[in-house]
Amino acid sequence: MFKGQNALITGGSRGIGLAIATKLASQGASITLLARDEELLKNSLNQLPCDQNQNHSYKSFDLLSLVNSDVAIKMLKDGIESPTILINCAGITTHALLHQSNSEMIKNTIDLNLTVPIMLCQLFIKDMLRQKKLYPSILNISSVLSYTNHVIPGTSVYAASKAGLLGFTRSLSHELRGRIRVNAMLPGLVKETDMGSIVKSDLIPISLDCVATKAINILEDRSINGQSIADVIGVSPENQSLYESTIDENGTQIWHCLNDSSIILTYDQINDNYCDCPDGSDEPGTNACPKPPFKFYCANEGHFPGYIDQFKLNDGVCDYDICCDGSDEYKLGNCVNKCEEIHRQYEEYKNEQLAFIKKALEKKQKVIDSAQNKRKKLIDNLHQLKRQIPERKIQINKLKLQYENSELDQQDTSVFEGLKDHFNGLANKIEAHKRDILKQESKVSALENILEILSKNFNPNFNDPAVKDSIHKYQEYVSNKEEAILEDIHETNQMIHNLIEKAKTLSHNGAKGEDHLNYYPPTIYNLIHYYFQLFAKKFLKKPVIEYTSNLSQNELSYKIENLEKELEKIEQKIKVIKTNLSLNYGPDNILRAYDSITISKKLGGYNYRINLLDGIYQDDVFIGKFKEFKDDKLFYNNGDRCWNGPKRSATVEFICGEGPDLISVSEPEKCHYHFLLQGESWCHQITEDELKSKFKINYKLL
CATH class of the missing domain: 3.40.50.720 (NAD(P)-binding Rossmann-like Domain)
Incomplete structure (x- = not known):
């Protein structure tokens, strides 16, 4: 410049x-x-x-x-x-x-x-x-x-x-x-x-x-x-320009109220301990006005400037936490300037805090690394499980294909093999029928012999109409009797034999020679597979791999069932991991590092056990189960029910400090608990303003 x-x-x-x-x-x-x-x-x-x-x-x-x-x-x-x-x-x-x-x-x-x-x-x-x-x-x-x-x-x-x-x-x-x-x-x-x-x-x-x-x-x-x-007394350097005077036509140094320029004062009316401006702007350095626009400015040379309410000015109390130079008591003059000593205390406090923060952040980084590693393991596990899904599905499909092919193989045997039991049953029925017929024929033959003897030895002169009618009907029976019953049975047996021999030459997919027996696969999958094989054999250069197995259908079915259960478990694990990864575990997922850590401490006569990602116990009483992390707090619910009250719940808040350690427990609402934890994981780079706000004067050393 x-x-x-x-x-x-x-x-x-x-x-x-x-x-x-x-x-x-x-x-x-x-x-x-x-x-x-x-x-x-x-x-x-x-x-x-x-x-x-x-x-x-x-x-x-x-x-x-x-x-x-x-x-x-x-x-x-x-x-x-x-x-x-x-x-x-x-x-x-x-x-x-x-x-x-x-x-x-x-x-x-x-x-x-x-x-x-x-x-x-x-x-x-x-x-x-x-x-x-x-x-x-x-x-x-x-x-x-x-x-x-x-x-x-x-x-x-x-x-x-x-x-x-x-x-x-x-x-x-x-x-x-x-x-x-x-x-x-x-x-x-x-x-x-x-x-x-x-x-x-x-x-x-x-x-x-x-x-x-x-x-x-x-x-x-x-x-x-x-x-x-x-x-101007009580006004900060950046606001001093608001109190610059002007010279009127009479050569008088004048100034006007900040919020009402129509009110003009002589310059010596500023801080004259009389409130002339409605907004109180003419008395920044006294307590004459109830609501001045600015607080009183303390320069605090050698320390940090401060701002104090005007009603505290010249009240006989040295407000060293705000005005270490004692300027708030400028009229009484009873407050010695303590800025040098207070600033020395502040510098010691600042150095201690910065040294602690440095170590705390190093420890925090290790916790973050641990949390990130745990998250990475979850992601790696997720990818591994996802890779297993297509493998399992291929295995299941292969086994299902083998199962279906096993059915096809059975269906490709001769028609006789498929109807063998039916043929045998029919033959057995015919044989049983034949035996019944022969037994009946034996009885009929004995009855015929009796009637033949009666017919030959009957005395026609004996006047018995019933006997005469019976002999007459017998004679008609004998005249019309068929002798080919057994031969019909033999013929039937021959037809069954011929049918069996013919069935042995036929398959489900078609007959040898010109004969053909149509067959429709029992499933859509079988149908597609059948025609795809038919198409592939005719048009594709590379042969289609036929999946065959030495296992029985029951064994194949058992393996398929187990693999499907295994696949279901994998998909369930994937769902659990995805849900876990979607949850809020705080900045840098830092809370993941505490999944297996229990913070225990006795406070107020109770033993508390806190697992941040699981739940909280007060002795044997369950306070609540972890619900969510939101607005830099942990929330817990569904604890044991209070006597004549709701279920217990809790909120956990964190501050920077050595830990992890439980600092305090309170019950702001019935059956709802508030826990304050401190630890390095909740520390961050501290600013000068934060240091100033947290600094406390040790008055014993002043």
Whole structure:
């Protein structure tokens, strides 16, 4: 920002001047320090950041000599390169009641604090105007005592000189009309300066760094011109711009309420302990307004800035956890600045935490590696099981084909083989029928013999009509009797024999020769297989492999059944693994590493056993079974039922710490338990903000 710029800084050997010089040098400006003590100037010059493009220098000179000597003016100008930035920081701090002050003290204070800045501006303005391309700037360091309601006894001459510097700043900026920007800064009480070390006041101490940063901001912002800029008590550096004043047509320094610009106040009404703005914006540093827009800002130099509620200001309590510099009690002044000691405690705490986190993250990585390995094994097992499925299906299909072929082989035997039992049964029936017929014939023959004897020996003269009718019918029977019954049976036997012989020559697939017996396979699969074989034999070059087996159909059926059961088990295992892989096991699947780990501890008279991925027990009482991981918590349900209550359930939360260890157990709702576990697995890289929020002051060491 300031590369190529030359900055002349009076009072640059120490305090505010040196702090501003250091910041300008760090941003590329070449610095010329102007003060009386040459030894101190040498040491200060060596502290400035410098690179090859910067040319720092110093000049030992008594600025009061400029007031009465033209020679001194010429000597000063001849020995200094024309600046593009002029910072009038040199001044005398007087702390004496006016009636106790001598004329020399009054004259020197006004000369160095007011006359010398006027003369230096007059001396270098022409040279600075020639360098307008570098946007030259003048910054006069005034004081908050110059134009505010803050009054410190014994500083009347000092305040007058600094107030005069404000008037000069406004008038000069108007004269130069922006060709050179001219501004004044009104710092508060800076403890590292002469004024800060000797004056006791209700002013909030501010740091050199804060003042130097503000100066750099003014020099950088080319829109700021003719302003008298003071740090407002209780306002953070980033919000100080909201409290910049303007000059009205009467030359009065004014400011308006932040949320209502129609309400205009004089600048000294800010922090006058009276609430003038409805939004409370005019009292950032007091508790006069009930709801100010910002909290009170504590600079806490050497530690971290803090923000405290205004109602805690000047209440007699040192809120060191927020305002370690004691600035919250600036009126009472009863709180010593403890920032150095508190920051030392913080640094020790920070180093301990960072060392622990480093080890914790190393342990966590091992847990993550274990969890990832377990997940990888599941995936490998899943792939292995998936590969087994087509193998098993091929085996099953092959066995089914063998089974079907076995049926086909049986069906391809002769028709006789298929009907053999039927033929044998028919032959046996015929033989039995033949025996029955022969037995009946024997009885009929005996009856015929009786009737033949009666027919021959019958006396026709015997008048018995029944006998006569019986003999007559017998004679008709004998006349019409068939003698070919046995021969018909023999003929039937011959036909069966011929049929058997013919059946032996026929198969299910077709007859030998011209005869053919149609057969339809019993299953669709058989039908497809049959015709595919028929097609393959006729049209395909490579023969179709026929699957045959020496096993019986019962054995094949048994093997098929076992393989199908085995396949079903594999598919069930795959389903279980897929379900497991789809579950949320936390970041990096870290909870998988705890599937076989039980955390046990006795708390509140109970023995707790926690298996994170299984369940929780309180002695012998089942608290709940693992349900899910959601929103960085573990949830458990379906535990043992409470007496006159619901089933037990639980929630487990985690924090970073040494472990795994059970820290606390509570029952926020009836039969619902809350467990807090700590362990390295739940640690992460810690930020500065987290360290600050967790840090606790050891007040015993303060």
